[in-house]
Amino acid sequence: MAATIAGTIKVNVNATDPKFAGVYTGDFSYDDTHLTKVGQEFLVMNDGDYQARPGLLSLNFRFLDFATGLTPVTYTASDDFNFPDNPVLAFLNGVPSQFGMQVMPADDGGVWGGNNGFMFVDPGTFFFILRDGAISGNGTVTLEINESPPESNPVQENASPFASLLAFLGLGAAHLWSLWASQLQFPTRIF
Structure with a gap:
């Protein structure tokens, strides 16, 4: 840009x-x-x-x-x-x-x-x-x-360490759900 x-x-x-x-x-x-x-x-x-x-x-x-x-x-x-x-x-x-x-x-x-x-x-x-x-x-x-131009793709930072923990747990839960659903022949679509 x-x-x-x-x-x-x-x-x-x-x-x-x-x-x-x-x-x-x-x-x-x-x-x-x-x-x-x-x-x-x-x-x-x-x-x-x-x-x-x-x-x-x-x-x-x-x-x-x-x-x-x-x-x-x-x-x-x-x-x-x-x-x-x-x-x-x-x-x-x-x-x-x-x-x-x-x-x-x-x-x-x-x-x-x-x-x-x-x-x-x-x-x-x-x-x-x-x-x-x-x-x-x-x-x-x-x-x-005088000033730096704005970054074209700024990096978003997490609001807190607690938010990082929740994101990590959410990814783990989605992975476990995917494994369990594949064994039971359920669709693995996660919203």
């Missing part, structure tokens, strides 16, 4: 200027319909390709603006340089492990080119450049699921 699952992103940032260091957060959601939950898998927002599957529903990350580095801005999946093919949410055995995302305000290479931008890369790392290269840094990324 498919479920929409929500999670949080937490990035612990170190910066060349300590006043820009700190913890920055965001959120994401995905539909696990196309996940096999075996090995490494990838979800994207569009119809996917040979490796990625559709299912990423949202991604929001609150970080500093590139010009001043002071005003917090919420960046979304559509801010990714390669949207709608990116961002990518990676999974290992059905558990979200990292994002692949690159945000840059201009088509100038972003962090890779030494210009304003930020990126989530393997293995769970965050890099950024602000104020046209005056401020830079990195961070570690943690992804957490």
Whole structure:
């Protein structure tokens, strides 16, 4: 059974200027319909390709603006340089492990080119450049699921040990009735 699952992103940032260091957060959601939950898998927002599957529903990350580095801005999946093919949410055995995302305000290479931008890369790392290269840094990324999806076949537990004893005795009585009825040629149908 498919479920929409929500999670949080937490990035612990170190910066060349300590006043820009700190913890920055965001959120994401995905539909696990196309996940096999075996090995490494990838979800994207569009119809996917040979490796990625559709299912990423949202991604929001609150970080500093590139010009001043002071005003917090919420960046979304559509801010990714390669949207709608990116961002990518990676999974290992059905558990979200990292994002692949690159945000840059201009088509100038972003962090890779030494210009304003930020990126989530393997293995769970965050890099950024602000104020046209005056401020830079990195961070570690943690992804957490907010709540577990409901089980498709929940296991029913007995109300008490007494209920277990009654069930055991009932099964024993039904078995004895079946044996006795078969010796007397009675039908063994039990309701």
